[in-house]
Amino acid sequence: MTPPVQSGTEFTIDDADLSSAPLMAALTETTSGESWDSESVANILALPRSFGLIAHGAGQPLGFLLAQCAAGESEIINLVVAPAARRQGIGGALLAGAMARARGMAAQIMFLEVADDNAAARALYDRQGFAQVGRRPDYYRRDPVNYVDALILRCELITQGKISA
Template sequence: MTPADMAALHGRCFTTPRPWSAAEIAALQADPFCFCLQRDGGFLIGRVVAGEAELLTLAVAPEARRQGLGRALLTGFLAESARRGAEQAFLEVTAENDPALALYAAGGFAQAGRRRGYYRRADGSALDALVLARAVSADDLRLT
């Protein structure tokens, strides 16, 4: 998947937060701390710095949802994060994204914080972000 393909898919998946451009995705791919996982119908971009992993985005095509693709990408994120020496993993998700919250809870993430009014919808209204976290361990390497 090229950055343009990824941006097109990201645009199909997100309105809040706003979708990322091909240039933004390409810049992240060029960052030595970042990694990208791709599967047919989806991708994930993560970053590991100083023992902390951050799931930057996970996008699954609407027609490919509820088939285990998100779970596979999340499992891959945890394994790659462990390989890169992460001890903690974090992510941020809109408080109203129930499918994503269920996926992350199933992956062992729990709420570590709330950023009130962090996101803005297209109409200007505010939306909270939840910060989720979990430990990363050698066990995560065995899941892939």
């Protein structure tokens, strides 16, 4: 488990390479969502149009994001911040970094899926300009009898402006 991270701890965000896969997999075990093994993370990182970002602070990995881009569109595959490091801007910084990277890879739109009951993630995405464009009923299984919908969110990455005379 990640030890408590002091409020105001500085963090850096770097490109994740295959050697980061075990750290990223370990971070998925800190959340109540699905845990990923190192091989699954490495398989995504190895795809030609995918990328990962990893946040470090206080000498430890604090969060990561995995995304992919194709044909002008990008998709967030996973985003996790260690519970002890949340509400310090790391999730927002990873998402902003991914949006910038996707723009650099010629993506014009970013999509993601989020559980309807994930208030923290929904607030983060709302703040970064994502809007709901779809819903997949009963997409996530919470326990043997309870399911929750997935919301499909979308954000334009290219802001079109007009230069006035």
